[in-house]
Amino acid sequence: MRHPFSSTMAAVYLVVALVTAPFAGPDGLLRQRLWVVLGSDEPVSHWWSPMTGTLIARGLPELTVAVVGSLVLLGASERLMGWRRTAVAFAVTAIVGTTAGAGLIVLGELDHISWARSIARIATVDPQSGIFGAIATASAFAGALWRRRIRLVVVLVSLVFLLYSGEPADVYRLTATLAGLALGLVLTRRRRPGWARSSRHEVRRLLAAATALTAVGPMIALFSRSRVGPLGPIGMLLAAPDAQSPRQIAARCDLFQLTHACVGQLTLARIAGPGPIVVSVVPLMLLLLAAWGLVRGRRFAVWLAVGIEVLLGGLAAVYFGLLPAVAPNPAIEAYRDVQFQFDAVISIGLPLVMAAALLVARRSFAVPSDGRAVAGFAVAAAGALLALGGGYLVVLLLGGTHVFGAHPGVGRLVASASERFVPVSFLGGDGALVVPLSPGGRLLGHLIGPLFWLVVAGAALRPLFGAGPRQLVGDAAPIRRIVESGGDALSFMSQWPGNARWIAEDGAAAVAYRVVGRIALTVGGPIGRADDPRAVIEGFARHCDDNGWMPVFYSVDAGLSTAFAALGWQHRAVADEAVLNPTEIDFGGRRWQKVRSAVNRADREGIRSLWSSLGELPWHLARQLEEISEEWVSNKELPEMGFTLGGLDEARDPVVRLMVAVDSDERVHAFTSWLPVYRDGVVVGYTNDLMRRRRDGAHGAMEFVIAEVIARLRNEGIGMLSLSAAPLARVSAAESDGLDDLLDRLSRRLEPAYGFRSLLDFKLKFQPELRPLLIAYPDAAALPEIGIALVRAYLPSLSLAQASRLVRGLWQEPVSRTL
Known part of the structure; x- marks a missing residue:
């Protein structure tokens, strides 16, 4: 039996219910002998009540909840920490939670707290105390993603029931949950619960769950038997x-x-x-x-x-x-x-x-x-x-x-x-x-x-x-159609949330940008098939001038340097884009030895590749992608970056492809996401965005994933694959001016947290062509503002004061010109 304890407990609840009356619950005499009864003169009726009280349901609805809770929550606990630990956690938290909760109510009655006195004589049973205590204990054995989710939900649900219903059972459930959290720390030998950073995706889910629970609370009060909670x-x-x-x-x-x-x-x-x-x-x-x-x-x-x-x-x-x-x-x-x-x-x-x-x-x-x-x-x-x-x-x-x-x-x-x-x-x-x-x-x-x-x-x-804001200008051509007509490796990012779009009057070209302070940072270069890129740049610059912004083109192709020079703008290389031609790669020769070894190792370990969109993935694989991504974010010292770095939310677009490494046990070891690059409505290449590997995943899994992408695109005849650019990292020597010094120092300051330079080193394994990406700006006097804008664009959770302190601190860092 895969989940022996949870199945046994579900059977116990059903058998006990059949013996004690499944629809109305046990009669008065049985309640007195098996349930917990409080009062200053008789805190607990019998020594066995804290345990027997967790095995009996008051009626059919509570029996249904107990059986489902056993199969789902206790089953999840068994998967996380085994059936023996689950059984121990169930018994310990049920006894400790009920005893401690009863003690709190008795103390409240002795202190003449009206709420405690109103519930002190209620004969109580709660099959959910042990279940909540067990899953709270098991949360310590879960990864960063589910550990946080489990703890938030069980604590909030317990609190909501206590506040809006207020019965003794609600007190026992909360104290059992807290006991479970403490027991989990003991079993995993952790000194403290620990705090792990959340991705923006996970922050949204956690706050949505908390908001929903505060909305459901009054409904609990409406249908509660006692309604003696503070919010009832x-x-x-x-x-x-x-x-x-x-x-x-x-x-x-x-x-x-x-x-x-x-x-x-x-x-x-x-x-x-x-x-x-x-x-x-x-x-x-x-x-x-x-x-x-x-x-x-x-x-x-x-x-x-x-x-x-x-x-x-x-x-x-x-x-x-x-x-x-x-x-x-x-x-x-x-x-x-x-x-x-x-x-x-x-x-x-x-x-x-x-x-x-x-x-x-x-x-x-x-x-x-x-x-x-x-x-x-x-x-x-x-x-x-x-x-x-x-x-x-x-x-x-x-x-x-x-x-x-x-x-x-x-x-x-x-x-x-x-x-x-x-x-x-x-x-x-x-x-x-x-x-x-x-x-x-x-x-x-x-x-x-x-x-x-x-x-x-x-x-x-x-x-x-409903749909987002209408991005329609000129002949009402949507930004999606412009992206599909052409552009650079970053053009697809123009559609991401948080980006604004300026569209030329003829509807043939556009520029995606993000305003930070008075700096309008672009996401790559002009989008579309513009016959005259300089005219597009000038049009966007006028748009910025009309709104009081300074235009700064960021991560644009070096081929636009002539246009910027003609406008009198300054430009510098800020990163190197790693570009491959899959049709010319056969993985032969010594240069590809490490990649071949990774592919052979994956084959021996039964790891296969899966090319799919996120929406087409089976649920159990998509869930693992969330876990791996959240684990990656939680290990960072600084918050999740944005701007030209996407997450799982950006990968949900049906045209974004994923390459996933999965073993024979359906366990995901690594995955990457790929943004399409279009020309005249046809996909002519892909740009790498996400690159995530499970912490204990197979060695070489990431090399295997990228090699599989190269092989697949080669078979499809696609001749352009961009491994993208590691932000603020480059192989070529920096030019000597204030902005280069600033960006170089910023790269060094962020390297321990994000590893941009080590990421570029990894991409060099695939023998790419390195194409410099430029930053272009009209006024060198605004370099401090541009630096702050870049920091706040990549780290949007930083305040202006925090970004200013970070930029000021950069000048104390030594400069390294090359990797």
């Missing part, structure tokens, strides 16, 4: 009994004797019916949509999620009295205790922390949305708010309302209208105390909130999931 008011409000009609309330509540009973009835009147439920649910669904947009790298999704999180945090601050509201809460002082303070900090802090995390990582979300779609969203949201809110305010001003308390001013009426747009979980018991009595007024009051949020959600779909 939405469940309590939505589960409230049916309210009386506004006219009944008005008849019973005297205008000048506003009792707490009346306040409660008014609150129920404001939330009764399907409308307030929609108002509470749709913003959370919108947050889920934003989370999916974050996975896709959408910049608009960041601002949408930040806006919703800040809104939720602000509403919580008003609810808890930390921000002034229109009307004071008369009963809020009664809850000024430790429990109230904790609830306030969590309710306000959680969404604001998420918003702050998204803002800090906003540079990882480089996919822009269509500007018109974003403008349409803003207009739709503002228009719906003004139209619906204004219409309801008119109804209140015309009468047909009952006002409790003092005569309403405009502020109170505005507050009454605005609260119709607020999720019910943030409505205090006071409100504006203005209730419409007419059927039309009541209907409008229930409809304006749902209509507004539905309009907002609908308007957000296009900027979240």
